[in-house]
Amino acid sequence: MQLLRRTGLILLWLAAPVVAFAAANKSDPYLVALRGAGNIALVVASIAIVLLLLHRRRWRTMAGKLLVMLWCLPPVLMSAAHLKFELRKNDVLGVSAAEARRLGPHFMVGYSSFPEVARLAEQGLIGGVYVTRHNIRGRTIEALRAEIASLQDIRRAAGLPPLVVAADQEGGIVGHLAPPLTKVPALATLAGLAPDDQQAKAEEFGRIHGRELADLGVNLNLAPVLDLKPPARRNRLDFHTLIGQRAIATDPAVVSTIASAYVRGLEQSGVGATLKHFPGIGRVHADTHHFSAKLDTPVKELEESDWLPFRDVLSHSHSALMVGHVTLTAVDPDHAASHSKRVVEGVIRETWGYQGVVMTDDLVMGAIYQNDVCKAVVEAINAGVDLLLVAYDGAQFYRVFACALDGARQGKLDAAMLRASAARLERGFSIEQARAASRRSVPPRTVGLARTDGSGRW
Structure with a gap:
């Protein structure tokens, strides 16, 4: 059980920067497959992981706080990328x-x-x-x-x-x-x-x-x-x-x-x-x-x-x-x-x-x-x-x-x-x-x- 928990934490540490990168670059053509339902899934997953980490009291340690912050980033970065896209779109239109x-x-x-x-x-x-x-x-x-x-x-x-x-x-x-x-x-x-x-x-x-x-x-x-x-x-x-x-x-x-x-x-x-x-x-x-x-x-x-x-x-x-x-x-x-x-x-x-x-x-x-x-x-x-x-x-x-x-x-x-x-x-x-x-x-x-x-x- 302890091994599974450690493996899960390692995966969360590895996945966090990847998901954050995908969120920040949501408008990139290489990530077109994630648009729509894929973007919603990333945000929902990020929020769920943050809630899980808080529930498990991971925020009490410095490493835990950093991990929680990393998983808070995707929704913020995705919102910023979407705002940038909409502003550019409005300028063109x-x-x-x-x-x-x-x-x-x-x-x-x-x-x-x-x-x-x-x-x-x-x-x-x-x-x-x-x-x-x-x-x-x-x-x-x-x-x-x-x-x-x-x-x-x-x-x-x-x-x-x-x-x-x-x-x-x-x-x-x-x-x-x-x-x-x-x-x-x-x-x-x-x-x-x-x-x-x-x-x-x-x-x-x-x-x-x-x-x-x-x-x-x-x-x-x-x-x-x-x-x-x-x-x-x-x-x-x-x-x-x-x-x-x-x-x-x-x-x-x-x-x-x-x-x-x-x-x-x-x-x-x-x-x-x-x-x-x-x-x-x-x-x-x-x-x-x-x-x-x-x-x-x-x-x-x-x-x-x-x-x-x-x-x-x-x-x-x-x-x-x-x-x-x-x-x-x-x-x-x-x-x-x-x-x-x-x-x-x-x-x-x-x-x-x-x-x-x-x-x-x-x-x-x-x-x-x-x-x-x-x-x-x-x-x-x-x-x-x-x-x-x-x-x-x-x-x-x-x-x-x-x-x-x-x-x-x-x-x-x-x-x-x-x-x-x-x-x-x-x-x-x-x-x-x-x-x-x-x-x-x-x-x-x-x-x-x-x-x-x-x-x-x-």
């Missing part, structure tokens, strides 16, 4: 209409709560939404279709442009809306076919995705992947990027052939494509979902291999370009490509002459979020990035938008870049958005099927 309309079009956000995202859409604080598996979990595809249509109705009533509505339907292991949408094989499965068959099947895959996404109200697909397939598994700790399974082929010509046909199929349905992840992540070893990563390959070698598919598909499509969070050391060793002026303006805009829409990979990734995210947001806008994506944890939108807002108020944002970016967004998505928004219109009152999932993700 309270911006002027001019500030919202200047900065809002440059943000795309993932969500779980319809009322939250509807307010952002109505105020012009966002230019797009990202829908994924948690938006259809436990619901019908008709419910999501009605929800998207209602968001577009809200935009129309507010006198704002239609939202860009994006999804991640690559095929294979990345098909976040399949099921209920059709589960299409990965484009990599076509690499061994004859060129004519590659094109025919890839275009068919694109048409399938395009028809179903367009019917849902999605007007931008975050596909295809144009990174070259690595010759071997790049990192045993890579549990999320998995580029070896997602990339089409090692041969740039095969990638170009298949990707071009797939994009044609998408565009025939009025759905735009997004080429990713420039400057290429097939050669890097670290997973940018969690860590910073470097691409040390010389530019000349990249131009002759990895970048050929990007330039080829961009030259004869209306695709957007997603820039990843890898550092292209030969061009800019100090910034990830997603917020590097030398990469976006220097390589993509000036050298390649591409004047379409450039977007970041998800800013809620360790390579950006665990560093100076505010610096990255300001630099990305000043580099000429058009859309900043906040996908995995939509609640981080308030922090990311606040970064841009502070930058604007302090005169750190390049006004000319913002104007040029706004023109690109209008030029790049107006046709696709108008077609998608007019395809189906459902009055906002019909969205009784929308819900908040209680996790804090929205």
Whole structure:
């Protein structure tokens, strides 16, 4: 019995700082699973342990008092973290209409709560939404279709442009809306076919995705992947990027052939494509979902291999370009490509002459979020990035938008870049958005099927 008591005390000493850390960082995307019921459970458990320690008279000794104080910390720290989040949220929601309309079009956000995202859409604080598996979990595809249509109705009533509505339907292991949408094989499965068959099947895959996404109200697909397939598994700790399974082929010509046909199929349905992840992540070893990563390959070698598919598909499509969070050391060793002026303006805009829409990979990734995210947001806008994506944890939108807002108020944002970016967004998505928004219109009152999932993700 004495041994059990000692073991219990040791566990309480070990758990106290862990629980306090989790409470203080309740808004961190790594702790998204604890939001809602998880946070309540932590607070209840902390209070119960404090009461138990007091009941056992542990407060009589100095060590006991310290232990009681440690277990009093989680509720206090969690309350402070929640207050900080709410204050930031209120600041963002309270911006002027001019500030919202200047900065809002440059943000795309993932969500779980319809009322939250509807307010952002109505105020012009966002230019797009990202829908994924948690938006259809436990619901019908008709419910999501009605929800998207209602968001577009809200935009129309507010006198704002239609939202860009994006999804991640690559095929294979990345098909976040399949099921209920059709589960299409990965484009990599076509690499061994004859060129004519590659094109025919890839275009068919694109048409399938395009028809179903367009019917849902999605007007931008975050596909295809144009990174070259690595010759071997790049990192045993890579549990999320998995580029070896997602990339089409090692041969740039095969990638170009298949990707071009797939994009044609998408565009025939009025759905735009997004080429990713420039400057290429097939050669890097670290997973940018969690860590910073470097691409040390010389530019000349990249131009002759990895970048050929990007330039080829961009030259004869209306695709957007997603820039990843890898550092292209030969061009800019100090910034990830997603917020590097030398990469976006220097390589993509000036050298390649591409004047379409450039977007970041998800800013809620360790390579950006665990560093100076505010610096990255300001630099990305000043580099000429058009859309900043906040996908995995939509609640981080308030922090990311606040970064841009502070930058604007302090005169750190390049006004000319913002104007040029706004023109690109209008030029790049107006046709696709108008077609998608007019395809189906459902009055906002019909969205009784929308819900908040209680996790804090929205």
